[in-house]
Amino acid sequence: MSKRVIVIGAGLAGLTAGYELTRAGFDVQVFEARERVGGRVKTVFLEEEQHGELGAEFVDDNHTALISYATQFDLKFEPAFELPDDLCYYIDGNFSTPKTLLPQQQASLNDAYQKLDRLLSQVADPAQTLAQWLTAESIDPFASKVIRQQSYGMYTADPEAIGVGFFAYSGTSGDRSLRIQGGSTQIATAFARFLGDCIHLNTPVVRIQQQEQTVAVSLKTLQGQVEVFCDWVVVTIPWSVLRHLSIEAPLTQIQREAITHLPYGTSVKTLLQYSNRFWQQSSLGLLVGDTPYQTIWESTLTQVGEAGILACTSSGTPSRNISGHSVEFAQQTISALYPNAPKAMSTTVTERSRSAGCAYATTTHNWSADPWSQGSYCYFAPRDLKSWRSDLPYSAGQVIFAGEHTAPIEYCGYMEGAIRSGQRAAEEILAFAIT
DSSP, X not given: OOOEEEEEOOBHHHHHHHHHHHHTTOEEEEEOSSSXXXXXXXXXXXXXXXXXXXXXXXXXXXXXXXXXXXXXXXXXXXXXXXTTTTEEXXXXXXXXXXXXXXXXXXXXXXXXXXXXXXXXXXXXXXXXXXXXXXXXXXXXHHHHXXXXXXXXXXXXXXXXXXXXHHHGGGGGSOSEEEEETTOTHHHHHHHXXXXXXXXXXXXXXXXXXXXXXXXXXXXXXXXXXXXXXXXXXXXXXXXXXXXXXXXXXXXXXXXXXXXXXXXXXXXXXXXXEESSOGGGGTTOOEEEESSSSOEEEESXXXXXXXXXXXXXXXXXXXXXXXXXXXXXXXXXXXXXXXXXXXXXXXXXXXXXXXXXXSOOEXXXXXXXXXXXXXXXXXXXXXXXXXXXXXXXXXXXXXXXXXXXXXXXXXXXXXXXHHHHHHHHHHHHHHHHHHO
16 A cells, blocks of 8 residues: 655655654655744854844643753753743833742732633633733732733733633743753754755745645746645645635635634844843843733853853734744833943944944844744634534545644643644555555
8 A cells, every 4th residue: 555645845744754654654745835844943053153043942741742852852941930930020110020920910820820720620711811800800900911921922822812721821931941062953853864865945835736646746946836746745834824725625614714714912022132141140031021021031041151141032913913023022121120231222233332342242033924834823712712622533535634733731832742743644645544
């Protein structure tokens, strides 16, 4: 029996599926629209041989699938932060940590999280956005502001859009976050090295058509549009992109609705490299604040050198407001937060800004403007958890869906979720091939 598989997308979901199926003896070809592998994993190097992440970054200590592959590929981890000890809030112009919160502030947060835990234990998915729930439950203003910023920081979604039932899963990740030593791209590169010439870059898919016993996939190449055939196809690209392609497969109505309407967050991530790590005097750790960039942390915690990189993320509606001026807004945010920070300059960053103390190397990425992601990662609106997760099959005939958006709820938006979905897709095809 022929065992030809086409994988659409060379992010972690596609690379994982391709890796497992190739090891099982399948003829696998992976097609990727970008000029690189990794998808929404994107490590970049700035000056002084220091690096940061413009995409996925953190590995929690319960991300066992990713950790297992990292061990296979001899990759190492480095600490990022531990919660809640390294968490810092900046709300209404005031800094606070879990240890310095006023008693009434801590009590209000405990009350709000206990109510969210009850939703989670009941597997409840009420017809309320997070913002509506905060109002209906009369959550204290301080706790409400913190939770609203967490909606941006964790799910890149507006509190007025994300379902409170989905947000309640935010407390299910591990307490300790790690990074892959040398950058997240290391694991994508390891998969790609194994797959070799089976990966085809700069080759976007334009059409998927299931026929009687095969699947035809139309590709856009430098030589023009071509059609290739396979026995199964694994579709790992975000549904924000997939919904614009032609799909002729036995999709159910609920599958079509999910592909068409599943929302994706908006996010801009900016890296600022400074000649010295002035922020370490404040020991602010992971900063969550009501600023244009809602979350800020150091990317170079374990990297050598006097210089250092701050990672700044702006999500939801605020990220749209900084579009086109992301680096300038990031530098202004840092200058406002850290009293000993250099003042932001509106001029182009040059070697002169290094001597002035300003960020002398910067880079930024707007994931919503990226044509091959059209968003950061998925979230769920009110009442969509059951209909689009519990009742949604992830295959349609010989078309198998993978990607972080198809992972178990607690891993959506994580590299772990992408990897687990790729494993599940490979297992489904293996089961089909055996029967």
